[in-house]
Amino acid sequence: MGFFDKIKKAGSDLMKDGDIMGKIRKGEPLTDEELSFFNEKHPNETQEEIKQKYDDQQTLKQHKAHKIGGLKFFTDERGYYYFSNSKELTGERYYLVGFDWSGPQYKVTSTTVTTGQDKQKGKKGSTLGGAAIGSIIAPGVGTLVGAAVGASGKKKTDINRKSETTSTQEELDTTAYLIFVEKDDKRIKKDAITCNSTIAKEVNSLTFTSEATALGTAEIVNEPPIESTGNQTSVTDEIRKFKELLDEGIITQEDFDAKKKELLGL
Template structure:
């Protein structure tokens, strides 16, 4: 019997795996995601195939979540899939939200419902220095207030999605002392998340600039050759051939 989960291919421990058909096993996480299994299937799990488990997970969490492969995980707050340029934010009632990197519009780090620092695709990061070392965002946060406790901390993420334009990434949800380890961990995760989001936005800005530059350059070149055509220097065939070349057709 293999120790690898037949669904996610991760290693499993004896206490946190379930035996299924064909001598295979599933990890506890994958089993919990398979919410559409019938009572009969759960009772006779050893007769259920990996494909049946996988199908149940797909129905439960959706194809996008099923195909999401995290390359970077920040605590329990957010996951990033750099290969597919997507991010996963855990939602309520086990419903995970997946957004494309292209969907990011802006974000704000909030502590006790007040903006600490912000950034995004359409503006530069302000408020806190995101790339100034380990204490960058921490300094920005703790420098604003000295009340000893934090009731909530999270990132308000605005995305290009009409049905869900605002998503919250939570790091602190209960009253937490600012000198506690829990607060320090939350600060560190918030800093890492903000830095990652800004890097994504910077990369998106670079790609937009390249595309815009290419488009204007191509249009200008075609315009110049059109003028040569109008002046009789180029034939129609020569112009058409050059236009196809410039457009990559």
């Protein structure tokens, strides 16, 4: 086979291999001839492995990366959140259930600007000129005349100034917390972020899961159990108990929110 024939065959095989790979990715069956060609070109791979790899790649395209307030995380195709250096299909998945921030804080700076200047009117008398004239006319008298001339001069000052004070405010970066619940073992994960009004808008654009769904059986890791009527109970049970009191009108919404924050350590 000549050189150009080899190039032509290589090109033909490449196109054929591409068509076969396309059928595998779509899940379509191969003919006997295509299967033989595939086994020859890909001895270390199976159709199932290629199909799975392709499906995983398509799934990862649906994942979205986030970097908010210095915290990096991803959203998967089902809406769960996970933490990794890059997109992947394995690892823990979380619900996002809360955003704890005290709100914007500002630094106020005042600046005073003064315009205008002092104006002087009138002239000082010259004692030297008076003394010189007096000396010429009559020695011993000139000093008295000169002093009199100097004392007659006057100086006036007009104040023509204007001050204006302006104040500016700059928002400060403060600390906030994003609260997650692991979807399987229901651990609570609390991550600090740097926050301001702009970052808060980014956070509020994320998808949150209701407490009824995510905190239904959530428990805080390494949190000591709470004593209740002589028996040990979980934080979740305590939250449920106070929620029932709220629903029955025994406590207010404010009381419930305060107690829940206390139990969750917020």
